[in-house]
Amino acid sequence: MDILVKALHSKGHSITVVRTTQSWYIKEESTYYDSITVPVAEGVNEDFVNSILGKLLDIERGKSSALNLFYLEMMALDFLTSVPRMICEMTRNMFENTDLMNDIKERDYDLVLTDPAWGGGILLAHYLKLPLVYNVRWVTSGEGHHSIAPSPLSYIPMNMSGLSDKMNFVQRVKNMLFYFLNQAENIFLVNPVYQAFCDEFFGPEVKFTELMQGADLWLMRVDFVFEFPRPTMPNVIYMGGFQCKPAKPLPPDLEEFVQSSGEHGVIIMSLGTFVSGLPTDITDEIAAAFAKLPQKVIWRHKGDRPATLGNNTLLLDWMPQNDLLGHPQIKLFVAHGGTNGVQEAIYHGVPVVGLPLFFDQYDNLLRLKERGGAIVLSMATVDKDNNFLEALQEVLHEPSYRMNMQRLSRLHRDKPMEPLDSAVFWIEFVMRHKGAAHLRTESYKMPWYSYHSVDVMLFLVTVVLLVVVLFAALIKCVCVRVFFRRKIQSE
Template sequence: MRASFHLFLAVAAILSQRAQAADILVATMTFGSPWMDVAKIAEALASRGHVVTVVAPASEKSDLMRKLPSLRYEFYGHPEKPPMMKNNLKTIPQAFAFSSITWLEFMAMANKMTSGLLENCEGMLSDSQLMTNLKNTHYDVVLTYPGTSCGSIVAQYLDLPLVCTLRSMPTGLDIRATGVPSPVSYIPTVTSGLTDQMTFLQRVKNTLVYFGLTTMGQVVFERSMDAIASRTIGSNFTMFAALARTDVWLYQSDVLFDFPRPTMPNMVSIAGHMADKVKPLSEELEKFMQSSGDAGVVIVTFGSMVATMPAERADMLAAAFARLPQKVVWRYAGTPPPSLGSNTKTMEWLPQSDLLAHPKTKAFVSHCGYNGITEAMHHGVPLIGMPLFGDQHDNIVRVVARGMAVSLDIHSVTSEEVYQAITTVITDPRYKEKAKFISTIRQDQPQSPMERAIWWIEHVIKHGGLPHLRSRAIELPFYQYYLLDVLALIVAVITVILLSCWKCCLFACGMCKRSRTDIKHKTS
């Protein structure tokens, strides 16, 4: 009898959980690091019993279904035609990572990336069969990574609650869509390479970069995206209006990485949500780590997009690593450099987070990709940063400001400078202390970042959206937001009062003058 009762409770619990399961639509770019961030959340949602459907290019079908079998898919486009953006993400970093580029080359690269994003969005929105299927299926919420997709426009088209996860948008569109104040006097703009402590000239630079990026974003990216939406699904759908509907913004950064800034109630930090439980290393790798003794190990990787590098740069790094008393684990897929030392182990792929968590790890030489830096912060490992492109230059500035890293220029650094930087970071206890402090603070929270992300998404689903959390600032026209009408009224009233006083004074002076004239006439 008792066993039957327990079985009944178990079945009831399972059915109850299934009854609360939601249909979640993920509409975002399905490759690159933004996709890795979203996919992690999607898998966690699926593990809780939710039905998660991903909108993806048909050319990605086999790869996605092999890597993420727990998710469902809606495909669009030609199965034999990979998205232009995917090819750009492979070729552009390799082409520009280890060479200095001019402003014109940078603009050409940005234009190529934007073209890839726009092509991907047009392929999605112009697929009438896909849009019809989405319209006829009942979804509870849309999850997207804005800036690299038109998922927000899909949510607007389907009239569904929207959750956006991101770090930031270089064009500042998220700032306008949230209605949050963002004073450039102390908030560094993306790509500015500045901190929250700026000199006068740095504030001038920050202001120019901010207005340059926001203007370019509105003129080029937003207008192009709005034009695509207009000719595919209707003129009522725009990027700004779509993002302004966002119920919750899940930001993948916090005040330990970025700098303190104003936030709105629907802006939630999920920094560190990519952190997995530490898994044991392979027997071979564990043996190598243990063989380092008290000297420890240095982990080296320049990211998944850059597997190899120019032979001269690789040999320069290898020579620096060979001089270290530490062992070195280096993700490097090219031909072993001539100066490679016996203390260095090269691998085509390495378990980065598990290695950073290992007690033998002393330092991390990195290209400063955001996920790598957050893993180093999570595990308390000091950094030697050599940024290559994109947001990596901003990333290293932030961890240097926190005192847990040093920065080197990969284009001009020498083998001696690399050796000295690694030695300094390992031997100077201040770097380890700062890294450990940040790790302790980051892990001292009542909820894990992933649990927080899931709770907010389920909170949106449960209540059918959270419009009460949105700032009314986004609804105000420019002149109202900056109180220009109020200032105009105040100036007008003050002007009328001053003119009235001036007229009264002139009238009083005239009366006095007339009275003195009348007195003179009478006395004469």
């Protein structure tokens, strides 16, 4: 979101960012936005995420896959109930502050830009009666496309299912079960929290699902170089890789280390900002695998120095990831599969060994794997039987991985307009026209039986059955009359 805010500021727009006292990344003071800070008791902060990550690692490395699945589902259910409650607490604290809301109304904003994974911006836009624009991959109920566009389950995989767009019968059954599970979670856990808020502040006639689906514009953080082909809608604008940019020169000391790799090149590893540290046995196994390679390694690492660390590996608290990925000496990216890292790998054409941890990372890496640009390992197997070392060697020595990623890079870059410029244009379009109703379908207001034409099909079946019954009755009547006529004649 910060990238979009900066881009809008550079075009002369004034932006106010709503944050909470528990905000992790969003600073209260900035040179390119004003802020409104809402007091809350809980938030999705570093402690909250790290507690989830620690439990996930313990679950993934458990011995029973059936129990692992059960524990993962229990964690998901807990997350799906706690986060909406936090978001509604923040929004309630805003709405009950009369002075704050009057001040916001007096500022005469043009639109609300929000990530619909959190429902607060959706509620605020309705309260202020402003056009609504999404920076979106996920909504409160799951993947964004499933909420707005036709999504046939025969070839569109549900998130977290581990499936691609090419499914056999058993996989389609699995996909359907994941769909029912997702629907149940939304109907019984997520939506009731937001709907109770709507009932309290807007009245029961206002449905949260309709507010969520009724956004003017969906700026989708993917494109079809990355995403599986699927139906879409006119108000979905694809800006996949909008954060990517050409590499800048590296700092002198880092450039010297990269150049010292010679013909073997460099591997970079980063598991993202969320991961403060992995268990010691895993980091030791990873470090030992790196030490056996001729390549130099730059590893963004927090925590204790691994005991098996080789002389070829440089540990850093932070590294210029985009600039390193764009360096010609980089041969491989070991990544957790976050959207930003995956898009940057595509942009620069660098193959990936993936170590997914949570949320959308499995799905992101699956899409690279299906396109021949990545190998994906789980945390449960990364420290077993040299799996990690073999994956590194496979991607380094098999040229198809790099060739496939470079092909994706060429496809991604071959566009008439940069994704960030496209996003800014469409945001300004909504400002100029006070919305984009002409691009928005009203299908979300239809009941499910009308949307799927169940009522029409029942009507047509009833008509056909009625015609058949009448025809059968007519035939029967004719046959009876003929029978009696012949009987009379014979008598």
